[in-house]
Amino acid sequence: MALVRRSMTLGARLLAIGVIGGVLVAGLLYPVVGALGGLAGQAVNGVAATTPGVLSGEMPSVTTITDDAGTPLAYLYDQNRQAVASNQISTAMKAAIVAIEDRRFFVESGLDARGVLRALVNNSTGGATQGASTLTEQYVKNYDEYVAAQTPAEQLRATAPNLGRKVREAEVAEQLDHTVPKEQLLTWYLNVVSFGNQAFGVQAAARTYFDTTADRLTVPQAALLAGMVQSPAADDPVRHPAAATGRRNVVIDQMAQQGDITPAQAAQATAAPLGVGPVLHGLPEGCIGAGDAGFFCSYVLDYLERAGIDADELRRGGYTVRTTMNRAAMDQAKAAVDAEVPPTQPHVADVLSVVAPGGDAHRVTAMVANRGYGLDAGQRQTTYDLPGTPENLGAGSVYKIFTSSAYLAQGGGVDSVIPVPANGYASPLTPGFVVSNDGDYPPQMTLQDALAQSPNTAFVKLEETTGITPVVDMAVKLGLRSLAEAPGPGQPSIADEVRAQHQASFTLGPTPTSSLELANVGATLASHGVWCPPSPVTAVTDAAGRPVPLNVQGCEQVVPGPLADTEMTALSKDDQPGGTSAAAATAAGWNRPTAAKTGTTQTSESGAFVAATPSLSAAAITFDDSASPRPICTGSPPTTCATGNLFGGTTPAQTLYRAMTSILGASPVQPLPAPDPRFLTGGRLTTIPAVVGEPADQAAAALRAAGFAVATATVDSRAPAGTVVGEDPLGGGVEGQTITLTTSTGRLAPAPRPPHT
Numbered sequence: 001m002a003l004v005r006r007s008m009t010l011g012a013r014l015l016a017i018g019v020i021g022g023v024l025v026a027g028l029l030y031p032v033v034g035a036l037g038g039l040a041g042q043a044v045n046g047v048a049a050t051t052p053g054v055l056s057g058e059m060p061s062v063t064t065i066t067d068d069a070g071t072p073l074a075y076l077y078d079q080n081r082q083a084v085a086s087n088q089i090s091t092a093m094k095a096a097i098v099a100i101e102d103r104r105f106f107v108e109s110g111l112d113a114r115g116v117l118r119a120l121v122n123n124s125t126g127g128a129t130q131g132a133s134t135l136t137e138q139y140v141k142n143y144d145e146y147v148a149a150q151t152p153a154e155q156l157r158a159t160a161p162n163l164g165r166k167v168r169e170a171e172v173a174e175q176l177d178h179t180v181p182k183e184q185l186l187t188w189y190l191n192v193v194s195f196g197n198q199a200f201g202v203q204a205a206a207r208t209y210f211d212t213t214a215d216r217l218t219v220p221q222a223a224l225l226a227g228m229v230q231s232p233a234a235d236d237p238v239r240h241p242a243a244a245t246g247r248r249n250v251v252i253d254q255m256a257q258q259g260d261i262t263p264a265q266a267a268q269a270t271a272a273p274l275g276v277g278p279v280l281h282g283l284p285e286g287c288i289g290a291g292d293a294g295f296f297c298s299y300v301l302d303y304l305e306r307a308g309i310d311a312d313e314l315r316r317g318g319y320t321v322r323t324t325m326n327r328a329a330m331d332q333a334k335a336a337v338d339a340e341v342p343p344t345q346p347h348v349a350d351v352l353s354v355v356a357p358g359g360d361a362h363r364v365t366a367m368v369a370n371r372g373y374g375l376d377a378g379q380r381q382t383t384y385d386l387p388g389t390p391e392n393l394g395a396g397s398v399y400k401i402f403t404s405s406a407y408l409a410q411g412g413g414v415d416s417v418i419p420v421p422a423n424g425y426a427s428p429l430t431p432g433f434v435v436s437n438d439g440d441y442p443p444q445m446t447l448q449d450a451l452a453q454s455p456n457t458a459f460v461k462l463e464e465t466t467g468i469t470p471v472v473d474m475a476v477k478l479g480l481r482s483l484a485e486a487p488g489p490g491q492p493s494i495a496d497e498v499r500a501q502h503q504a505s506f507t508l509g510p511t512p513t514s515s516l517e518l519a520n521v522g523a524t525l526a527s528h529g530v531w532c533p534p535s536p537v538t539a540v541t542d543a544a545g546r547p548v549p550l551n552v553q554g555c556e557q558v559v560p561g562p563l564a565d566t567e568m569t570a571l572s573k574d575d576q577p578g579g580t581s582a583a584a585a586t587a588a589g590w591n592r593p594t595a596a597k598t599g600t601t602q603t604s605e606s607g608a609f610v611a612a613t614p615s616l617s618a619a620a621i622t623f624d625d626s627a628s629p630r631p632i633c634t635g636s637p638p639t640t641c642a643t644g645n646l647f648g649g650t651t652p653a654q655t656l657y658r659a660m661t662s663i664l665g666a667s668p669v670q671p672l673p674a675p676d677p678r679f680l681t682g683g684r685l686t687t688i689p690a691v692v693g694e695p696a697d698q699a700a701a702a703l704r705a706a707g708f709a710v711a712t713a714t715v716d717s718r719a720p721a722g723t724v725v726g727e728d729p730l731g732g733g734v735e736g737q738t739i740t741l742t743t744s745t746g747r748l749a750p751a752p753r754p755p756h757t
Contacts (some may be wrong), residue, residue: 034632035450054143054172055179058116058190059083061318061543062144062204062283064302065290067325068538074290075283079146080208083201083318083543086187088203094186095260096226100251102135103258104184106515109134109174125296138172139189144169146192146200183463190214195225196232196757209237211281211711219261220272223251237276245274266723287373288383292334294373296366298514299388300536307550309540315350318543323536324363329354329663333366336659340637340651341370341622344380347640348632349625350655351387354663355514355534360555362535365616367516371625386625388481390512392607393623396599396648398518400459401610402475404447405567406466409474409559410737414448414570414675426521428730429468429504435460451597452573454580459507467729469499471506477558479521483511488729509608511600515619518610522617525571525595528673529564531556562676568612569596569675581609581653588657592664593672598653604631609652611660611662614670618660620652686735692727696743699724713742721746 053059062077100103144165176185176505195205202214205225210217217225227247228235249270249358256266283289287297305311309319333352341350354366367387374381408414420443423436441455450458463471472495476484483495498506519536532555540548574596575585581598584590596611605625624630624640631644638651689706691699698709719725726742 006331029439032288035561036270044282049719052105053147054140055176057180057184057191057745059082059147059188059192059280060316062322063319064318065297065321065323067293067327067330069327070322071327073293073325074287075285076389077283077285078312078315079200080198080204080283081191081205081286083191084187084203084214086183087215088546089187089190089214092219093190093202093214093217093222093225094476095255095258096219096222097190097229097252097564098135098186099254099258099260100226101229103136103254105135105186105696117186121735124173125388134173135175136185137169139185140172141174142192142194144191144540146194152427167308180453193229194232197238197280201323204283208280208282209276209401213424216732219252219255219265220248220269222257222274223269224248224274224276227251228380237274238278238280241274241276244276250273268720280678284307288375290373292368292373293325293330294383295369295385295387296323296330296536298373299364299367302385302388303552304540304550305534307537309548309550313655318547320541321490322355322465322538322540324365324538325536326365330366330368333659334368334653334660337368337370337620339658340655341485342637343370343372345370345637345639347624347626347630348622348649349386349391349709350620350622352618352620352655352659353387353514353519353534354616354659355519355523356515356616357612357614358525358532359527359530360532360653362523362527362532362534363538364516364534367536374740376581382625387682388514388516389623390514390517391606392512394599394601395513395518395608395621395630396601396606397454397456397459398507398513398597398599398608398610398648399453399475399507399511400451400599401567401571401597402478402480403459403462403466403471403523404451404570405478405559406470407462408448408563408567408570408679408682409733410466410470412447412679413535414467414680415444416447416682417444418447418450418458419444419461419462420450423456423457425460425466427460429460429464433460433504435505435508447571448573449578451570452576452579454598456508460504463504465729468502468504468506469728472498474559475506477531478524480513480517481533482514482517482545487702508602510601513608513621514686515621518608518619518621519617522595522610522612524558524620525568526612526614526617527564528561529557529559531558535586536576557593563679565673566623566675566679568595568672571597571612572672574598575611580647580649581611581657582649584653584657587654590657590660592669595672598648600647604633604646605629607632607646607648607652609648609656611653611656613660613664614672615667616660616664620656620659622646625739628684640727688727688730688739690727692724694724695720696724696741699727699741701742703739703740709738711734711738711740713740714745715742717744719746719750 018070060079061081061083062075064072065074066072079328087712190202192201194200194385197208199205199208206214206217221343224237224244227250234240235244235247252266252269254263256263287294290297302632304314311367333354337352341348350370352368356363356365369386371386372379372381373383418443424434426434435456437457439456476495485491515532524531533553540550542548572593572595574580575594576582581596592613594611594613599608606621608621610619624632630640632638632646633641633644634646634650686707689702691702703710715725717725721744723744724741727743728740
């Protein structure tokens with residue numbers, strides 16, 4: 001209502017001017033002035049009559065993503081604009097824009113009433129609607145076009161020669177002139193206006209054309225920019241240097257006439273070259289502009305969206321996102337993957353993720369791939385998040401970490417001797433599943449030696465002791481959270497399918513896995529059993545520098561600290577003589593105590609390696625990234641072949657040790673945490689009594705007599721109430737281990753009623 005009342009005042013002012021101008025003009029104005037109140041108080045051609053931000057100067061700005069030192073690595077925006085304060089704009093720039101656009105800006109009203117009068121008269125007589133004349137009116141017009149209008153159609157309507165639009169601009173300009181200081185209005189105008197070549201606002205223009213900042217703009221530079229605002233395309237200094245020079249010199253002359261510069265300064269500025277090279281300095285938009293950090297940048301965007309910052313808001317909000325990426329570590333990791341597998345090598349991708357453990361956060365230090373991040377398929381570039389997204393070929397025997405950890409949790413020990421069945425072992429867990437080893441092994445080994453040498457049959461056999469469900473649960477707890485994510489509503493997760501189908505192959509790692517999640521598994525163990533989401537972000541602040549809260553999952557103590565510390569010891573022989581990564585460690589000069597595990601899928605289509613020290617955890621995966629994967633043969637460089645010989649201890653381990661040797665450099669060598677004696681010796685292996693079909697009380701008594709603890713659950717079943725219908729695990733176990741008995745309720749749940757039709 002206030003805006004409508006003000007429009008009547010505007011109408012009265014225009015009428016008075018018209019009367020002064022003559023009876024004929026005043027007569028033309030009477031029907032027009034009568035309509036002003038209605039025009040000003042309603043939406044005009046799709047642009048709201050009162051855009052909230054226009055009265056406060058709020059406008060979209062560039063979001064900057066930085067590394068851990070605060071150095072920018074990527075920019076996100078819909079418009080390349082970085083709003084700045086008045087004291088961040090040079091005096092020359094302010095003088096130039098006022099001299100050429102509105103020389104009476106500081107002494108007159110924000111409304112050019114005579115200009116509005118001309119527009120009204122021309123409109124009523126069929127002439128063209130006149131444009132805005134004061135800087136304040138131009139600010140309103142530019143705000144409607146570049147900020148309020150969200151679509152090309154709205155932008156077109158916001159600039160159309162329309163009587164209602166002109167009246168609205170005048171009304172809002174009048175309101176602004178009464179409420180906002182002139183210096184602030186000038187700053188808002190210089191922040192909102194377009195200077196061409198995707199440069200919005202004076203800061204972006206200064207960077208784009210002169211690779212400088214708005215506070216450092218000289219007289220000739222400021223004059224060039226000020227001259228461009230009326231027609232950025234026609235006066236583009238790259239495409240039309242002569243026109244741009246002529247327009248610049250007009251501005252310089254106006255500045256001299258206004259007394260902003262002396263004649264000598266004007267002559268010097270006029271003689272100066274344009275100073276704009278053939279290559280402009282506009283900000284690259286998005287993660288493609290991040291270069292080798294593109295994969296890390298992509299993960300940051302996914303992380304922020306999950307944390308509650310909308311992607312559109314991120315591109316318009318002018319945030320600063322400080323990340324955990326260490327530039328030196330990123331460069332060294334990238335050099336390592338490229339050295340092992342050249343970026344353009346067909347079919348063979350090599351990825352590496354590095355995570356810093358901690359009890360309050362697991363900070364992602366680097367994420368790289370041998371592939372470039374980009375859109376040039378001919379150069380094997382991709383925007384698919386290779387290090388952070390699970391690849392479908394699996395990580396192989398790395399998953400034995402989860403089987404051994406589940407075994408320790410149930411009372412097993414690192415020094416416990418476990419059986420190593422011969423090749424062709426058929427596990428009763430999964431009918432028809434037969435497993436063999438790649439090599440010859442003794443019939444039994446300690447758990448620690450088995451982890452270092454990696455016989456498949458030993459860990460499939462060990463699953464019969466632990467049960468499959470505890471192994472899957474351990475994988476999810478330690479860091480493979482993607483296994484528990486359902487692909488869609490009502491659809492089972494990978495973890496659910498493995499549990500339901502009793503897949504004994506799970507310990508051999510056939511399921512999709514990412515290098516980032518594997519690195520985070522190592523970080524969980526190195527953090528004394530504390531899992532944290534792998535975080536790429538340290539802090540987010542808004543355009544005003546205020547902290548922005550993120551909705552992220554907190555850290556969890558997922559396994560006891562002594563268990564995690566002892567599992568680190570269990571994994572400590574992989575880089576030692578006889579271990580599967582020993583050759584790669586020796587070649588890299590690796591000399592740090594390390595918890596590590598290699599893995600290879602059955603046909604060598606992928607191989608993986610995870611290694612953790614107390615300060616850093618990393619994981620590398622080498623795999624065929626084509627649509628039809630084939631086995632990979634190692635060499636210089638690795639390539640696909642008919643029968644592969646890729647192992648986790650070859651290219652993946654070579655990649656990781658090469659990178660980590662450089663990243664850790666001369667930093668102090670830290671020992672692994674001391675193991676807990678309870679998890680070294682473990683409990684006594686024994687047979688679990690088979691009690692399915694027995695009454696629950698008798699079954700529990702038999703298990704307790706054999707040295708096991710008992711937990712119970714119930715399920716609806718036709719079996720008599722209280723009868724044991726399920727036992728987990730079955731077969732062999734560790735004395736003191738908990739056995740879960742599932743008993744029948746003696747009834748079936750009623751069938752669901754059919755829906756009404």
